[in-house]
Amino acid sequence: QITLKESGPTLVKPTQTLTLTxxxxxxxxxxxxxxxxxxxxxxxxxxxWLALIFWDDDKRYSSSLKxxxxxxxxxxxxxxxxxxxxxxxxxxxxxxxxxTKFGELRFASWGQGTLVTVSS
Amino acid sequence: xxxxxxxxxxxxxxxxxVTISCTGSSSNIGAGYDVHWYQQLPxxxxxxxxxxxxxxxxxxxxxxxGSKSGTTASLAITGLQAxxxxxxxxxxxxxxxxxxxxxxxxxxxxx
Numbered sequence: 001q002i003t004l005k006e007s008g009p010t011l012v013k014p015t016q017t018l019t020l021t022x023x024x025x026x027x028x029x030x031x032x033x034x035x036x037x038x039x040x041x042x043x044x045x046x047x048x049w050l051a052l053i054f055w056d057d058d059k060r061y062s063s064s065l066k067x068x069x070x071x072x073x074x075x076x077x078x079x080x081x082x083x084x085x086x087x088x089x090x091x092x093x094x095x096x097x098x099x100t101k102f103g104e105l106r107f108a109s110w111g112q113g114t115l116v117t118v119s120s
Numbered sequence: 121x122x123x124x125x126x127x128x129x130x131x132x133x134x135x136x137x138v139t140i141s142c143t144g145s146s147s148n149i150g151a152g153y154d155v156h157w158y159q160q161l162p163x164x165x166x167x168x169x170x171x172x173x174x175x176x177x178x179x180x181x182x183x184x185x186g187s188k189s190g191t192t193a194s195l196a197i198t199g200l201q202a203x204x205x206x207x208x209x210x211x212x213x214x215x216x217x218x219x220x221x222x223x224x225x226x227x228x229x230x231x
Contacts, residue, residue, distance in 0.1 A: 037220070046122050047158075047166065047209055049220040063217050096165055105213045105220065106156040108177070110165040 002026035004036075004097050004111035011117050018084045018116060022097030029055055029073050029080065035100040036080040037107060038071065040093040048093075053080060054102055089118045123148060124210050124223035131229040132200045140226045142193040142210030148221055150191035153213040157186055157195045160207040169208070170195060197228070205230045 008020035020038070027034055037052035051071040052060040061069050070083045080097060094115045098107035125143045132138040142155060149155055155173050158166035168177055170186035173193060183198045193212075197204055210223035 039222075046225045047211075047222040048122075049222065052220070060219065062219050104171075105154060106168065106171050106211065107158075107166075108168050108171075110167070113165050 002099050002109040004099060004109060006095055006097050006111045006114040008095075008114060008116065010115060011119065012087050013120050014088055014118060016087050018082075018087050018091070020082045020084075020095055020097075020114065020116075022080045022082070022111060024078050024080075024097075024099065024111075027099060028075065028078065029053070030075045031055055033102045035102060036073070037098050037100055038080075038082045038095060039098060039107070039110075040091075040095045041113075042090075042093040045093075050084075050095075051082060052100065087118045092116065092118045122224045123214055123217070123221045124212060126208075126210060126223040126226045128224070129227040129229065131231055133231045134200055134202065136200050137196065137198045138200060138228060139197075140195045140208055140210075140228070142195070142223050144191050144193075144212060144214075144221075146191065147216040148191075148212045148214040149188065149193055151215055153215075155186070155188050155193035156211045157193075158209045158211065160209065162206070166209060200230055202230050204228055 004024040035054040038050040053071045068085045094113040096113045097111045099109040130138045157170040159169045160166045173188040174186045214221045
């Protein structure tokens with residue numbers, strides 16, 4: 001059974017850097033074909049894909065946010081970390097991590113999400 | 121910001137059939153990329169409902185179906201039930217953006 005859980009601060013100030021951790025079980029990010037992605041959802045709004053990392057360290061980023069995002073993985077800890085710089089109130093959202101497989105282009109299993117509020 | 125367009129809301133009485141459209145372009149759905157659908161119940165994470173345009177993961181009832189033609193995909197729910205009251209999102213891949221794209225979302229209300 002695949003499970004994922006997001007963790008990180010619930011409140012960040014404008015201009016600060018956000019660091020979120022996705023801790024998962026039921027799969028390994030070192031297994032060929034496996035990937036973990038991040039998706040966010042502002043309150044009352046649609047989902048937005050942010051970033052994705054695959055087992056071979058191939059990294060993909062949203063073109064509109066690429067300059068602000070970094071995704072990394074820690075295989076030994078079963079974790080994927082997303083950092084987002086220059087946080088703005090418009091970045092207030094629930095952030096989800098999700099499991100995928102190379103070539104499937106979809107997210108089969110999701111974490112419960114974590115709400116991040118950007119405010120001074 | 122979403123490149124896939126969905127109607128904001130659809131509604132129906134219990135037992136009725138509703139459909140949700142997802143309109144894209146030649147760089148995503150029209151380019152041949154699969155469309156996937158997610159159901160999001162209030163206060164919960166999205167759940168994969170349909171993958172590869174028309175396939176159901178185990179546990180999803182067969183009264184839920186998906187299809188795709190040209191630059192548009194559709195999700196149909198027949199025999200509408202109270203448990204279908206939720207938000208629904210389509211998702212595909214866009215080769216111009218080189219990334220995953222979601223729809224604008226549709227709220228399904230069971231009257």
